[in-house]
């Protein structure tokens with residue numbers, strides 16, 4: 001049974017008023033239910049939120065998912081249409097756990113699928129094998145049709161397969177891993193790419209296993225290199241330490257006005273030439289709370305002020321809502337120049353994420369700003385800001401509720417979402433959650449700074 005078949009059956013049962021305890025669901029298209037008590041409904045209501053999460057729950061590898069879905073849809077109609085907002089409810093909690101797990105599985109599919117090129121009757125075709133944790137082939141593969149729509153491809157998994165013929169995405173039966181044994185030059189391409197992005201300074205085997213679970217390794221050619229790269233790490237680290245790294249030269253103990261003036265002439269990085277100007281921090285020179293973002297965007301680059309573009313508006317709305325005045329705090333970025341690349345048609349400047357080298361180059365300016373202001377609390381928004389302040393790779397979702405008190409730059413460091421991640425949110429639910437979390441982190445930081 002799939003989500004659409006379940007919907008059809010569930011609608012009939014709801015119309016007839018069959019209670020969840022009566023229905024016995026299983027994966028077969030046939031199912032049984034006994035008649036105990038019925039509360040017929042003329043027109044069942046299915047809220048939009050349920051239709052958004054329903055297909056994700058239906059894709060979970062959980063034998064109870066159909067019962068759970070029916071219990072929720074029945075309760076939405078008989079108890080409260082707002083049931084999904086009751087996050088402490090056991091059914092809602094279980095549903096949200098499954099949604100989270102399925103979304104994560106889809107994300108891993110997008111990250112770990114590796115295509116191999118084969119020739120079928122003279123036509124270049126791409127195939128891949130992937131073993132998802134859940135039944136996510138139908139939900140996860142439309143992404144590849146959008147991303148690689150100009151090539152025919154197939155993705156096989158033990159449960160199902162997806163096939164793109166340049167016009168239509170269709171689904172078929174699965175395939176065992178041992179039946180899928182193609183090897184080609186694409187393996188070499190992936191290996192070269194992986195070798196080029198492997199950073200020995202960030203080697204953390206435990207984290208690597210968490211992020212890229214060994215269960216996916218068999219279909220990822222680059223993982224054959226992991227042992228070799230790990231073995232070479234000490235030599236590569238030595239080489240990196242010996243290589244000269246650019247870093248802005250900033251005189252000690254300058255006030256904000258002098259720092260801003262000096263930074264306006266900084267040309268340490270190539271981005272200084274391709275952007276309009278240095279965008280230095282602004283705000284109260286004695287602020288107890290400092291907000292640090294990533295780097296200026298296109299609008300900030302043109303105007304010369306931090307956080308005034310679309311992400312800045314998200315931040316401004318939250319600050320207004322919390323009653324925090326922008327002029328009472330200090331707002332800056334970890335990197336002070338706009339790094340960008342032209343769009344395909346050459347008409348727009350597309351933001352490029354700052355590298356570790358960019359953060360390293362610009363950190364003296366950030367340290368000098370912090371030394372001049374001496375804020376009690378720094379809130380770092382996004383991975384770049386958090387990594388620059390803490391000097392290590394940071395996962396915002398895992399650390400945002402902490403108050404980090406062992407950092408040399410400020411008594412308290414809090415990390416939270418960058419407002420641009422709210423603009424890029426997966427869906428409304430994700431957006432609302434990130435706004436609520438950023439709001440709560442900013443409020444916590446502000447209250448702590450006032451103590």
Ligand code: SF4
Pocket residue numbers: 247248263266267268269270271272278335336337361362363365
């Ligand atoms: S990004 Fe920072 S270090 Fe690089 S040129 Fe701009 S101000 Fe200087």
